[in-house]
Amino acid sequence: MRMKEDDYYICENNKKLRINKIIKRKSKTGYISEKTVYTSENCKNCTYKSNCIKRYSKKPLEERVKNIETSKLFNNLRKENLERIISDEGCMLRMNRSIQAEGSFAQIKQDMGFRRYLSKGNDNVLSESVLLAMTHNINKLHNKIQSNRTGTHLFGLKKEA
Ligand code: SF4
Structure with missing residues (x-):
């Protein structure tokens, strides 16, 4: 997957994954993390599907679409760190x-x-x-x-x- 400036990902099959929802989770220590979920626009008849969608679900694979969960804060901090390191x-x-x-x-x-x-x-x-x-x-x-x-x-x- 490649991240684009416009805030979407492009998959192997050239489909866009756009923001679907934002999830907040609280850890045992009380830290609240925010995850952004990107969902594919269409995964029908994709030949990469069995390799791409791995997480277990009761839904049959044909009906499923790809979701990516990521933390924007973590990604930004990692990017800043990499810039500092290099x-x-x-x-x-x-x-x-x-x-x-x-x-x-x-x-x-x-x-x-x-x-x-x-x-x-x-x-x-x-x-x-x-x-x-x-x-x-x-x-x-x-x-x-x-x-x-x-x-x-x-x-x-x-x-x-
Ligand atoms: S399953 Fe969906 S996200 Fe994965 S490669 Fe195919 S179209 Fe793209």
């Missing part, structure tokens, strides 16, 4: 995240030889983690001072010429 800033932050977060685990485990906690109990393990983080940060600061990179916390994206 923007220049999003790409730079993702690259830095993979270098900094994953790199820190690798350095702590491999370079510092940290394989397991020496203490037991939540408080002790937390203290050990804080000490590890402090050591890691001091190492990082030392390396930055040595390579004249203080004052920067993100690597820039390298653009291809």
